[in-house]
Amino acid sequence: MVQGVNLISSGFALIDKKWGGMYRGGSYMIIGPRKSGRTLLALQFALETAKSSEICLYFTNMRPKDLMIQAASLNFDIQSYMNKNLLIVVRISPPNEIYDSPNPDDLLIDYMNDIITVVNQYNPERIIFDELTPYVGFRDVNLLRDVFVHLLEKIEEKNITSLFIVGEPATQKAQQIVDSLSGSTTANIFLKKNAEKHSGQYHGGTAIITPNVGHTEGQFFAEYIIQPYKGVTIEPADLKPIILESEEVKPTVVKEESTIKFENLDSIKQKEAGVNNDQIVFSNIYSYDDFQLIVNNQIALFKSTGQVFNLVSFQLDPVAQVRGLLSLNQLKNAVAKVVAKKDKICQVDNKVIILISRSTDQSVKEIILKMKEHLPSYDESYFKAVSDYLKLYNLKVDDKYSNSSEMLDLLLSEHGSKAHISLNELNL
DSSP states (O other), rough: OTTTTTTTOSHHHHHHHHSSSEEOOOEEEEEEEEEHHHHHHHHHHHHHHHHOOOEEEEEEOEEEEEHHHHHHHHTTHHHHHHHTTTTEEEOOOOBBBBGGSSSSHHHHHHHHHHHHHHHHOOOOOOEEEOOOOOOOOOSSSSHHHHHHHHHHHHHTTTEEEEEEEEEEESSSHHHHHHHHHHSSEEEEEEEOOOOBTTTTTTEEEEEEESSSSSSSSSEEEEEEEEEETTTOOOHHHGGGEOOOOOOOOOOOOOOOOOOOOGOOOEEEEEEEEOOOOOTTOOTTTHHHHHHHHHHHHHHHHHHHOOOOOOEEEEEEEEEHHHHTTTOOHHHHHHHHHHHHSEEEEEEEEEEEEEETTOOTHHEEEEEHHHHHGGGOOOOOOHHHHHTEEEEEEEEETTTTTSSSSHHHHHHSHHHHHHHEEEEEEEEE
């Protein structure tokens, strides 16, 4: 290889044997239907990264438990690599009600820019986005291509190798979108799933790899199977080259059953209009399991970069609800309206916990002052009455915390509950 252009292992035999691996700093796309092995291939790529002692940033809309189960089928212990700061899993929420927006493309552009922000924050060697399909439903396909190319350029500037997963096109519009994306990458991997089990035992299909830039010209294909503890595998004898200059294999439009329905995409920024205050749903509110995973990621980031974060807990006395002053949902919604988009929220019992990823000495005070405007009443006498039942605990990360359980258990313990300070005691 020419100096400055290196190949790295992908964890997939067809790529590693026919191309010698992936280009470091290149961009690749996996295209295929559901249950074709796309996520397993992505996890194999992540495992190769971790084995090389490099950092992999893994975006997923799967629940953490589901992702861990998928990885376990490869004998891949995700948690152990997370503890070593080699794997950072970022849970993403699928867009909701996006076509209720007058400018859905603008919202999707914001989302693409958020990807760049997260990549800049963690600065990994490789990233995986599983999967990109819900976030590319642009009305203007030319705009999508420009935005995606900008995303790739920002990633490639850092010499980061990227892998994106996209669903097999199911409509003509979806085909246009996939063509626009796949034409911008270094190369593409198409998984064509067999209808029947392979050899009566394992599911599989045909894998086709096609370069756009560099790599060996033409396409290569091989039959693949999905095996327990091995993932997507190809026997050496099944590696079949096909050099096709004029006949390009492309994902075809499937008319019988839609696997991608862009007309049903949800909005990235969930709308508040028409929903009462006790039912508003925000994209930065997470379940406790997901929140634990996010806190683990932040601890790993702190240990590797020194970036400080805080966990801030608002504890509401049940008496406030009994007296009709403030409900937990009203408190949670008021908090969600004022925290930054990059900050995360979780409700546990009578506590609303915020992860402030870039906190300052004024962060908590600013949140409280802004939150007052979104409580049921902005009257000072009301806020003073509520403050008797609303307490706060501000916990800052330091070297003694090694995982999320240590921090969250402290906040949720009886000792932590007693350590909360009434807002009336704070100098606001």
